[in-house]
Amino acid sequence: MHEHERGEQPSGATAQAAEWDARYRERDGTMWSGRPNGRLVAEAAGLSQGRALDVGCGEGADAIWLARRGWTVVAIDISDVAVSRAREGAQLAGASVDWVCGDALHTPFPPRSFDLVSMQYPALPKAAGEAAVRRLLDTVRPGGLLFAVYHDLDDEHRDHMKSRGVDPADYVGADDLGGLLGDDFTVELRVVTPRIDPPPGAPHIADVVLRARRL
Numbered sequence: 278m279h280e281h282e283r284g285e286q287p288s289g290a291t292a293q294a295a296e297w298d299a300r301y302r303e304r305d306g307t308m309w310s311g312r313p314n315g316r317l318v319a320e321a322a323g324l325s326q327g328r329a330l331d332v333g334c335g336e337g338a339d340a341i342w343l344a345r346r347g348w349t350v351v352a353i354d355i356s357d358v359a360v361s362r363a364r365e366g367a368q369l370a371g372a373s374v375d376w377v378c379g380d381a382l383h384t385p386f387p388p389r390s391f392d393l394v395s396m397q398y399p400a401l402p403k404a405a406g407e408a409a410v411r412r413l414l415d416t417v418r419p420g421g422l423l424f425a426v427y428h429d430l431d432d433e434h435r436d437h438m439k440s441r442g443v444d445p446a447d448y449v450g451a452d453d454l455g456g457l458l459g460d461d462f463t464v465e466l467r468v469v470t471p472r473i474d475p476p477p478g479a480p481h482i483a484d485v486v487l488r489a490r491r492l
């Protein structure tokens with residue numbers, strides 16, 4: 278897939294894209310810190326470089342960090358606003374990333390083609406169906422890693438999100454993702470752990486980390 282190419286966008290995804298675009302536009306500047314996620318940095322620092330897919334890349338800090346460390350990176354996000362910001366950030370950083378604006382659950386990436394599939398705080402809707410999630414997981418190549426990090430939400434947090442119109446139960450969580458892994462994946466790590474280097478004032482201070490390797 279080449280830079281500026283659009284991933285596939287089924288109709289439900291059009292509404293999601295508009296919602297995420299609106300969230301990103303609420304901020305004059307950027308929505309996220311511009312720094313790569315600490316948990317990904319800690320994990321990837323020990324890996325050999327290869328091909329990485331960043332699912333729900335947001336404003337691109339992780340993808341840019343991976344690319345600058347020598348990874349060949351494809352990064353996808355459903356929000357055009359986020360991908361535009363990511364692209365600008367990459368230009369400033371002199372990083373080469375293959376940016377895709379589209380729905381990660383309906384974009385036909387080649388199966389078994391990535392050494393690392395990274396999902397950092399993904400917001401993939403369950404409504405897309407299990408087959409779509411399985412297809413995304415199938416992009417991990419044999420010997421490669423799925424590395425997914427989620428916010429650890431308590432009841433208060435869930436209620437707060439619901440009051441803002443977002444029910445976490447509608448999204449594919451760490452346990453849902455783990456349950457969709459085929460027999461050819463081994464879960465190497467599934468842990469709740471303090472978030473590394475959370476942005477100041479962030480309510481999310483603990484992570485659920487899932488690392489699975491494909492045999």
Ligand SMILES: C[S@@+](CC[C@H](N)C(=O)[O-])C[C@H]1O[C@@H](n2cnc3c(N)ncnc32)[C@H](O)[C@@H]1O
Pocket residue numbers: 293297309314332333334335336353354355356359379380381382396397398399400401402
């Ligand atoms: C909580 S943000 C995390 C962004 C980034 N990974 C980070 O850690 O800063 C979730 C991101 O997923 C994107 N997203 C939501 N649904 C998506 C989908 N179906 N396909 C691709 N990206 C999606 C959103 O636009 C948003 O940028």
